[in-house]
Amino acid sequence: MKRIYVACGSGVATSQTVASKISSMCEDEGLDVAIEAVDIKSLENIIDQCDIYVSIVSNDANIFDKPTVSGIPFLTGIGMDDEWEKLKSFIEL
Amino acid sequence: MASLLHEELVLLNYQADNAETLLKELATILQQQGYVKDSYIQAILAREKEFPTGLNTPGVKLAMPHAAPKHVYKEAILVAKLAQPVMFKEMGNSGKDVEASLIFMLAVQDPKNHLDALSKLMSIFSQKEKLLEVYNTVDKKRLIEKLNAVLN
Numbered sequence: 001m002k003r004i005y006v007a008c009g010s011g012v013a014t015s016q017t018v019a020s021k022i023s024s025m026c027e028d029e030g031l032d033v034a035i036e037a038v039d040i041k042s043l044e045n046i047i048d049q050c051d052i053y054v055s056i057v058s059n060d061a062n063i064f065d066k067p068t069v070s071g072i073p074f075l076t077g078i079g080m081d082d083e084w085e086k087l088k089s090f091i092e093l
Numbered sequence: 094m095a096s097l098l099h100e101e102l103v104l105l106n107y108q109a110d111n112a113e114t115l116l117k118e119l120a121t122i123l124q125q126q127g128y129v130k131d132s133y134i135q136a137i138l139a140r141e142k143e144f145p146t147g148l149n150t151p152g153v154k155l156a157m158p159h160a161a162p163k164h165v166y167k168e169a170i171l172v173a174k175l176a177q178p179v180m181f182k183e184m185g186n187s188g189k190d191v192e193a194s195l196i197f198m199l200a201v202q203d204p205k206n207h208l209d210a211l212s213k214l215m216s217i218f219s220q221k222e223k224l225l226e227v228y229n230t231v232d233k234k235r236l237i238e239k240l241n242a243v244l245n
Contacts, residue, residue: 009144012201013159014184016208017215040144056185057144072185076150077219 002091004035005050006071007043007057014056015039018071022054025084031091052090067093097170097210098240101126103233104173112181112193116141116158119171119198128167128200129160136160137198147181147191152221153228154191156181159199168207170214171198172236174228195228210244217243 004022008015015037023035038046040057047053047064056071067090073079102122109115120134137160147156178192197214201207217223223243230236 009140012162013157013199013211014146016205017212020208020212021215070185072148072183075184075215075218076148078149078151080219 001032001034002051003049004033004052004054004091005043005047006035006037006054007040008037008071009040009057012039014075015071018054018056018074021074022071022087026091029088031088033091052087054087096237096241097168097207097244098172098237099126099169100233100237102128102169102171103236104171105231105233105236106176107173107196108176109179112141112156112179113138115173115175115179115196116198119158119173119196123169123171123198123200128165128169130164130166133160133164133200136164141181145182145184147183147193148218149183149189149191150218150221150224152224153195154178154193155195155197155218155224156191156193157197157199157215159201162202165200165202167200168202169200170240171200172196172240173198195224213244214240 006015006019019035019037026033053066053068054071069083069087073083116137120137123129141158146158173196175194178194181191181193183189183191
């Protein structure tokens with residue numbers, strides 16, 4: 001089972017929402033994943049524990065050596081299909 | 094579940110010159126109505142600078158400023174429709190500008206309580222028709238009804 005972290009500034013609103021959206025999308029497709037919303041400040045300490053990182057804050061995509069997708073398309077719907085395909089390919093790795 | 098929307102927190106044709114002034118004024122309304130602590134105002138400004146919340150949503154561009162739960166007394170969503178768009182930065186620090194016309198300022202305590210409502214609110218961000226419908230509503234009560242229909 002793949003572990004996915006979604007991080008935003010405070011871990012209260014955006015990351016929770018994106019996490020819940022991705023969670024239901026995975027469920028619909030029968031993908032077995034564990035998704036957690038975390039705040040960006042604790043991410044550094046726990047990033048090793050996840051397989052895939054969904055980024056909502058800053059241009060930190062390259063800081064972590066983890067497969068990374070952008071979470072914002074899951075909010076706006078713009079470009080969501082591409083990010084979803086990317087995410088699925090990481091889940092199925 | 095009690096509604097997160099309140100008539101005194103719906104602002105129509107709100108005027109502001111820039112995002113900082115706008116955020117300060119909107120946060121002050123929440124503070125004066127007893128929803129948030131004084132510290133919420135600075136927290137909103139600081140957070141927006143570090144983690145911008147503008148979204149280039151289809152139809153109506155928006156921003157959803159919010160701050161940590163410790164600054165909040167009572168949960169609520171303030172809705173402001175702007176007379177003229179105000180420049181925000183896009184969430185995710187793409188560096189892109191967002192000319193926001195609609196503001197959802199969130200006062201959130203335990204996100205788990207309202208995850209469903211927040212998810213539903215954000216679910217309309219990707220639906221151009223629904224966003225436009227909310228944006229084009231000119232009556233506070235009707236606007237709350239429309240949003241409640243989405244949230245409940």
